[in-house]
Amino acid sequence: MVDSMADDGSLSLYEAVQLFYMALSAQDRFFEFWISATFAVIIACHLGSRTLTLGFSALMALLYTAFSINMLSRWLLAQGAVVKYRTEMLTLSGGDGRLELVDLSRSLTFGTLIIGTVVTLFFVWFTFKKR
Numbered sequence: 006m007v008d009s010m011a012d013d014g015s016l017s018l019y020e021a022v023q024l025f026y027m028a029l030s031a032q033d034r035f036f037e038f039w040i041s042a043t044f045a046v047i048i049a050c051h052l053g054s055r056t057l058t059l060g061f062s063a064l065m066a067l068l069y070t071a072f073s074i075n076m077l078s079r080w081l082l083a084q085g086a087v088v089k090y091r092t093e094m095l096t097l098s099g100g101d102g103r104l105e106l107v108d109l110s111r112s113l114t115f116g117t118l119i120i121g122t123v124v125t126l127f128f129v130w131f132t133f134k135k136r
Contacts, residue, residue: 021094028086029107035083036114039076042069043125050132062133066126073122080118084111 016024046069050057091104 018097021090025090025094028083032083035076035080050129054132054136057133066129077118
């Protein structure tokens, strides 16, 4: 029975659950890395506010934007895996799909990524303008 499942490429319930949680974990790691870098940019702007030039502020904003887009892209790739393995898991278990807390958490994290990036870029600009 196990060999026949391996031959047709389908997952077992155990595998689907494990992959679902691995994808969630990957999303969390991307978010944690992004939030650490975000606070580093904010602290660097705050501590270096007296010496920020327009060029340096623009470079910092450009690099932070590229970094945030990279992290958001990776987060969305992991989200695709979350949805895929969630669907597989629920199909195999016959579940009703009630994972509202997971959905709420993913939505809030996505919103934090977007809003946090915009606010951080505003802070970089504000810090330069206030020096």
